Amino acid sequence: MNPKLLIYIVSYQRKEYTQGNIISISKIKPKNSQIIVCDNGSTDGTREWLEENQEKYDLGLIFPEENLRVGGAWTLLTNYFNEDSFDYILLLDNDHWMIPTNPNWFNECLELYKKYPNLGSLGLLGRRKPGWFGNQTIQDQNFKNRKTLNNQEYYSTIFYAGCRLDKFSLWHQTMKEWPHQFIGDKIGRHYQSLGYDTIKLNPGHALDISQYTFDNPNHEEYNKWFFQKERTMELHRKKMERTPKNKERIQTIKEKFGKECLDLLFPNL
Numbered sequence: 001m002n003p004k005l006l007i008y009i010v011s012y013q014r015k016e017y018t019q020g021n022i023i024s025i026s027k028i029k030p031k032n033s034q035i036i037v038c039d040n041g042s043t044d045g046t047r048e049w050l051e052e053n054q055e056k057y058d059l060g061l062i063f064p065e066e067n068l069r070v071g072g073a074w075t076l077l078t079n080y081f082n083e084d085s086f087d088y089i090l091l092l093d094n095d096h097w098m099i100p101t102n103p104n105w106f107n108e109c110l111e112l113y114k115k116y117p118n119l120g121s122l123g124l125l126g127r128r129k130p131g132w133f134g135n136q137t138i139q140d141q142n143f144k145n146r147k148t149l150n151n152q153e154y155y156s157t158i159f160y161a162g163c164r165l166d167k168f169s170l171w172h173q174t175m176k177e178w179p180h181q182f183i184g185d186k187i188g189r190h191y192q193s194l195g196y197d198t199i200k201l202n203p204g205h206a207l208d209i210s211q212y213t214f215d216n217p218n219h220e221e222y223n224k225w226f227f228q229k230e231r232t233m234e235l236h237r238k239k240m241e242r243t244p245k246n247k248e249r250i251q252t253i254k255e256k257f258g259k260e261c262l263d264l265l266f267p268n269l
Contacts, residue, residue, distance in 0.1 A: 005033035005089035005106065006168065010073040011094035012040040014266040015049060017209060018094040024257055025092070027100035034086075036060035036216035038076065040067040070162060071182055074175045083172035088165055095210040096125060096163040099256050105205040108152060109165050114200060115149060116244050120170045120196030122186065126204035130210055133159035133185075146202060153202045158188025160198075163206050170196060207256065209265070212249040 007025060010020040018037070025035065037059055039042070039047050050061055068076060070093065098105070105124075139260050142157040154236030170191065180186055188198045211215040254262045 001142075002030065002032040003110065004085075005030055005088050005208060006081075006086040007033055007035045007090045007092070007247060008074075008077060009035065009037045009092045009094060010027060010040065010070050010162075011042060011050075012067060013042050013044050014094060015042070015044050015046040017097075018042075018046050019049060020209065020257065020261040020264050021097050022053070022057050022059070023261060024100045025098045028098060028103045028107040034058075034060060036077070038062040038064065038068075038073040040064060040069070040073060042050075066265060069181050071103055071175075071178055072181055074171075074183075075178050078172050078176045079268060080170070083169040086168040089171050090124075091162055091164050091166065091170045091171075092206070093162045095208055097209045097257060097261070098124075098206045098208050099126075100258075101256060102205060108150065109205075111150060112152075112154065113167075115197050116197050116199070118195060118197050119167075120191040120194075121164050121166040121198045122154075123157070123164050123198070123200035124205045125160060125163035125200075126202070126207055130202050137216065143202070154199050155202065156197060157200050158192060158198050160186045160188070160200050161185070163208070167196075170194075171189065207252075209253070212253055212265075 007022055007029070009018070009025075011021075018039075022035070022037070027037065035057065037050055039050060039061070041064065047063060050059060053059070054061060062073075062080075063075065064073070064076060090153065092234070102108075109122055109124070112122060132138065132142050133140050140157055140159045142155050142159070146153050146155040148154075174187060175189055191198050248260065250266065253265065
């Protein structure tokens with residue numbers, strides 16, 4: 001029997017990110033799995049789109065009245081299930097898009113869980129700059145100790161937050177009484193204090209799509225708040241036209257996620 005997997009997506013604003021996230025994971029959704037989206041009070045049409053597409057994508061929806069941030073949204077979920085309700089949980093922010101070209105991703109992750117019985121968590125997010133953490137400001141010294149299993153590179157580390165595949169019971173016990181607003185590396189430190197291993201894949205099975213659409217003016221308000229950056233539509237278009245790096249990012253999105261998702265992010269190209 002296939003292990004029971006819960007896919008939990010936390011969204012806030014950036015409707016295009018949530019749409020692309022759900023479209024992508026739905027293409028490679030494992031058997032015996034369920035998708036639940038917790039929207040933290042979006043006002044940009046995200047909730048309306050989720051309700052309109054709930055049946056199409058077989059979504060469970062949670063709509064808290066306020067923005068609980070990721071930590072609060074994770075804790076909220078523990079009120080709906082017991083710690084033995086699932087075997088694993090895939091935790092995604094709405095800008096964490098699973099790459100839909102590998103339908104065997106879950107089985108590949110399970111191979112690592114079989115190899116390491118004390119494994120509590122797998123970080124699945126690929127980075128444009130591998131071996132860095134915290135918006136690429138912290139260098140992870142564990143990256144140099146990489147190993148390989150069935151052509152999948154991985155290394156032991158606590159330096160990842162979202163986009164993770166955790167043992168559900170361990171995660172549930174931890175988040176039931178989580179005292180922090182944010183996740184960061186705190187949850188990895190906690191797991192290791194309990195005797196569990198935490199491993200990150202390289203390059204991983206997902207991309208942080210905000211790294212590829214950093215200057216997308218559709219997300220100007222959010223990006224200004226989070227990164228203290230702002231761009232106008234004119235500057236954005238000029239930059240997209242003249243910057244080889246951005247052309248490369250667009251091509252990456254198109255190759256990995258397809259034109260449907262590309263048009264969500266860059267409708268004016």
